[in-house]
Amino acid sequence: MADFDSLQSLTEGARAHLGNVADNLQLVADLAYGDVALVLALPDGGLQILADARPNTAVAPVPAVRVGLTLGHDAEHEAYETLASGRIVKGGMRRVARGIKYSTSAFPVGDPIVAIVVKHVAEQVTLAPGAMETAFMEAAEELLDSLRTGPLLDVRDGSRFSTTRRAGDGVMRVGATGTITYASPNAVNIMRLAGVEGALAGAQASTLPGGGFGIAPVLGTSAAIRVDTEVAERVLQYRSIGLPAGVLVLVEDLTEARRREVELKVKDATIREVHHRVKNNLQTIASLLRIQGRRTGSDEARRALAEATERVASMAVVHDLLAGSDDERIDFSQAAHTVVDLVRQGLLGADAMIEVPVSGSTGEIDAHLATSLALVLAELAHNAIEHGFEPGAKGRVEVTMRRVPGELVMTVRDNGRGMPEGFELNSSANLGLEIVRTVVEDDLRGTLGFSAGVGSTVTVRVPLED
Numbered sequence: 080m081a082d083f084d085s086l087q088s089l090t091e092g093a094r095a096h097l098g099n100v101a102d103n104l105q106l107v108a109d110l111a112y113g114d115v116a117l118v119l120a121l122p123d124g125g126l127q128i129l130a131d132a133r134p135n136t137a138v139a140p141v142p143a144v145r146v147g148l149t150l151g152h153d154a155e156h157e158a159y160e161t162l163a164s165g166r167i168v169k170g171g172m173r174r175v176a177r178g179i180k181y182s183t184s185a186f187p188v189g190d191p192i193v194a195i196v197v198k199h200v201a202e203q204v205t206l207a208p209g210a211m212e213t214a215f216m217e218a219a220e221e222l223l224d225s226l227r228t229g230p231l232l233d234v235r236d237g238s239r240f241s242t243t244r245r246a247g248d249g250v251m252r253v254g255a256t257g258t259i260t261y262a263s264p265n266a267v268n269i270m271r272l273a274g275v276e277g278a279l280a281g282a283q284a285s286t287l288p289g290g291g292f293g294i295a296p297v298l299g300t301s302a303a304i305r306v307d308t309e310v311a312e313r314v315l316q317y318r319s320i321g322l323p324a325g326v327l328v329l330v331e332d333l334t335e336a337r338r339r340e341v342e343l344k345v346k347d348a349t350i351r352e353v354h355h356r357v358k359n360n361l362q363t364i365a366s367l368l369r370i371q372g373r374r375t376g377s378d379e380a381r382r383a384l385a386e387a388t389e390r391v392a393s394m395a396v397v398h399d400l401l402a403g404s405d406d407e408r409i410d411f412s413q414a415a416h417t418v419v420d421l422v423r424q425g426l427l428g429a430d431a432m433i434e435v436p437v438s439g440s441t442g443e444i445d446a447h448l449a450t451s452l453a454l455v456l457a458e459l460a461h462n463a464i465e466h467g468f469e470p471g472a473k474g475r476v477e478v479t480m481r482r483v484p485g486e487l488v489m490t491v492r493d494n495g496r497g498m499p500e501g502f503e504l505n506s507s508a509n510l511g512l513e514i515v516r517t518v519v520e521d522d523l524r525g526t527l528g529f530s531a532g533v534g535s536t537v538t539v540r541v542p543l544e545d
Contacts, residue, residue: 086119088122089193093189093193095230095239096188096189096193096229096230097117097119097129097188097193097194098230098239099226099230099231099239099240099241100117100130100188100194100196100226100230101117101129101130102239102241103222103226103231103241103242104116104117104130104131104132104196105132105243105244106222106241106242106243106244107132107196107198107219107222107223108132108133108134108135109134109135109136109215109243109244110136110215110216110218110219110222110244110250111134111198111200111215111216111219111220112134112136112137112200112201112204112212112215112216113134113137113139113140113181113198113199113200113201113204114131114132114133114134114139114140114141114198114199115131115132115196115197115198115199116128116130116131116132116141116145116196116197117129117130117131117188117194117195117196118150118158118194118195118196118197119193119194120162120192120193120194120195121149124162125149125150126149126150126158126159126162126195127147127148127149127150128145128146128147128148128149128150129146129194130146131144131145131146135244136215136244137201137204138179138201138203139199139201140174140176140177140179140181140199140201141176141199142177150197155183155185155197156170157169157170157183157184157185157197158185158195158197160185161185161186161187161192161195162187162192162195165187165191165192166187167184167185167186167187168184168185169182169184170182170183170184170185173202179201179202179203180201180202180203181199181200181201181202182199182200182202182205183197183198183199184197184198184200185197185198186198186220186223186224186227187227188226188227189227189228190227190228196223196226198219198223200216204216210261211261211263211264214250214252214260214261214263215250217252218250218252218322218327221322221323221324221327222320222322222327224322224323225301225320225321225322225323228301229301231301231302231303231320232302232303233302233303233304233305234296234297234300234302234303234304234321235296235304240302240303240304240305240320242303242305242318242320242329244329245329245331247265247331247332248265248329248330248331249262249263249264249265249266249267249268249269249270249329249330249331250262250263250265250266250327250328250329250330251263251266251279251284251327251328251330252325252326252327252328253284253294253298253325253326253327253328254324254325255298255299255324255325257283257284257285257294257295257298258281258282258283258284259279259280259281259282259283259284260280260325261280262279262280266279266328266330267279269315269330269331269332270287270288270330272313272332272334273287273288273310273311273313273315273332274288274310274311274313275287275288284298284326284328288308288310288311288313288315289306289308289310289315289317290317292306292308292317293306293308293315293316293317293319293328293330294317294319294326294328296319297319297320297321297326298321298325298326299321300321301321301322301323302321303318303319303320303321304317304318304319305317305318306319307333312334313332313334314332314333314334314336314337315330315331315332315333316330316331316333317329317330318330318331361391361392361394361395362392362395364391365388365391365392365395368384368385368387368388368391369384369385369388371384372384372385372388385425386461386511388425389421389422389425389457389461390454390457390458390514392421392457393418393421393422393453393454393456393457394450394453394454396414396417396418396421396453407445407446408443408444408445408446408449409443409444409446409449410440410441410442410443410444411441411443411444411448411449411452411453411480411487412437412439412440412441412480414449414453415437415441415453415456415478415480415489416437418453418456418457418460419435419437419456419460419478420435421457422435422457422460422461422464423435423460423464426461426464426465432471432472432473432474433464433468433472433473433474433475433476434474434475434476435460435464435475435476435477435478436475436477436478437478437479437480438477438478438479438480439479439480439481440480440481440482441480441481441482441487442482444487444543448487448523448541448543451518451522451523452487452489452523452539452541454514454518455489455514455515455518455519455539456478456489456491458511458512458514458515459491459515459537459539460476460478460491461511462511462512463476463491463493463495463535463537464476464493466495467493467495467496467497467534467535468493468495468496469496472495474493474494474495475493475494476491476492476493476495477490477491477492477493478490478491479492482543485542485543486540486541486542486543487540487541487543488538488539488540489538489539490536490537490538490539491536491537492534492535492536492537493534493535493536494533494534495534495535496534497531497532497533497534497535498529498531498535515527515539519539519541523541523542524541524542525539525540525541525542526539526540527539528540
């Protein structure tokens with residue numbers, strides 16, 4: 080579709096008008112059972128396609144997008160006749176494309192004309208149309224007539240109105256006196272579920288459930304309206320467009336969709352509440368471990384309880400973020416900053432000489448992966464700070480993260496004293512590293528790499544489903 084704001088040769092009003100016509104082209108195509116194109120009249124007398132649409136309701140003679148192409152006079156002379164005469168031209172000549180015989184009609188847009196809508200309809204539709212096809216095709220032509228003089232505007236606030244047909248829509252035609260002249264089978268079924276008894280044809284549209292709000296306001300106007308209304312335990316959406324001879328009504332039953340929305344909202348709220356309670360419970364456990372650590376007389380037990388407190392607190396961080404998330408996913412880089420700060424404060428306090436910056440981005444990952452990575456990060460940061468430096472030493476532990484196709488990479492690098500000579504992960508007695516290895520390799524199906532040099536570097540790689 081063209082950028083209508085860039086058509087500086089046209090007035091602002093004309094650009095807005097053409098943009099609205101383009102926004103409603105799909106509705107026209109589906110009602111007309113044919114492909115349609117909005118064609119701009121060029122200063123040199125030529126015609127260029129600004130936007131087009133193919134029907135979801137029938138086979139289209141023109142299968143591909145033609146935006147930007149110039150129409151040849153001989154190929155589609157109806158458009159040029161409309162440009163010259165200012166009137167609707169319905170071609171009698173049958174053309175053939177892709178083995179499909181079709182006819183062409185052209186409809187002016189603007190006064191004076193600034194564009195034309197060209198419509199191609201297959202012969203198989205026009206030869207023996209049924210009542211529904213006839214009603215829809217007449218509505219399409221009336222809709223083009225309404226769009227000729229200006230954009231469709233919402234009757235309530237004057238904003239530009241556009242819509243399309245959706246699966247399950249019912250379609251009704253309402254006459255100038257407000258009487259329903261045609262109702263599609265879907266419309267009949269929707270109204271039956273809403274409690275309407277008897278035939279729709281011949282009934283007053285304003286007596287339909289919600290019809291006084293969703294149809295009546297545009298009767299006798301060239302405006303449109305979109306209204307959701309709840310009646311008889313059904314939720315109906317009316318999209319009504321005022322036409323020269325009445326109203327075109329699209330009605331959709333949104334009851335099941337709304338029910339699913341409510342169920343999802345309740346489910347999401349329940350999940351967030353669960354995460355909130357899990358976070359509170361983990362924080363309570365961490366507090367109990369701290370209390371127990373302060374009361375124990377064994378340095379080894381105190382250290383073990385402190386490490387256990389960090390592990391529990393790191394998982395609480397993830398659940399805290401999940402409690403505020405709309406789904407079971409969080410941006411792990413946010414959690415990483417909090418986890419590292421918890422570890423640093425727990426080991427070093429506020430005035431330590433060791434810097435622990437966190438950088439990089441992971442994007443959103445699922446809850447299970449985030450919880451496991453938070454535990455891994457807490458262990459690696461703790462290990463780097465505690466074992467990489469002498470007490471009171473100055474140093475740096477860098478945590479970096481990045482996301483590559485199919486994988487998340489997290490690195491913890493320090494400039495401390497490095498790993499002990501002959502270090503082997505599998506033979507290490509360090510409980511924290513054993514937890515890291517188990518979580519990364521067995522739980523997350525990832526890999527764990529160690530390297531030494533100036534200090535030590537640990538790299539965690541875990542697979543992601545992108």
